[in-house]
Amino acid sequence: MHTYLFVDGLDMIARSHSGAVGLHPRQLLRPGGPLYPTDAIRDVNVASLVPSEPNTGGLIVRVRLRGETAVWTELMYPDLQGGLVDEVRFDLRQYLGEIERAYREWEAADGEASLTGDGCRNTRGPVE
Numbered sequence: 001m002h003t004y005l006f007v008d009g010l011d012m013i014a015r016s017h018s019g020a021v022g023l024h025p026r027q028l029l030r031p032g033g034p035l036y037p038t039d040a041i042r043d044v045n046v047a048s049l050v051p052s053e054p055n056t057g058g059l060i061v062r063v064r065l066r067g068e069t070a071v072w073t074e075l076m077y078p079d080l081q082g083g084l085v086d087e088v089r090f091d092l093r094q095y096l097g098e099i100e101r102a103y104r105e106w107e108a109a110d111g112e113a114s115l116t117g118d119g120c121r122n123t124r125g126p127v128e
Helices: 012-016 092-109
Strands: 004-007 042-048 059-066 069-078 084-091
Touching (some): 012 069
């Protein structure tokens, strides 16, 4: 069981590190969990090379809150035009709503959860 993280329709984990898989939804999506942004920058391990061992290689993103924007930095994956994505920004209300939706969906189905809804779109604007 693992979590997929889609940003603008792209599987961020697969595009960043093809050998890694997203951590379990219980680890990433739980209320108040590591993907919930705070004013302090937090390094979040979102994927691992060995699903049963979350700290075995994988992918780490920096998550922080800046105003009404959730910001992920320290990214390195190609977009559809061949450019490099190194930072994404999300409207905070939509971002939290999408995390909560994915967690509820996983709890109800006890299946794979993914952040794929319209709420998880990169706002692509300056963070103030």
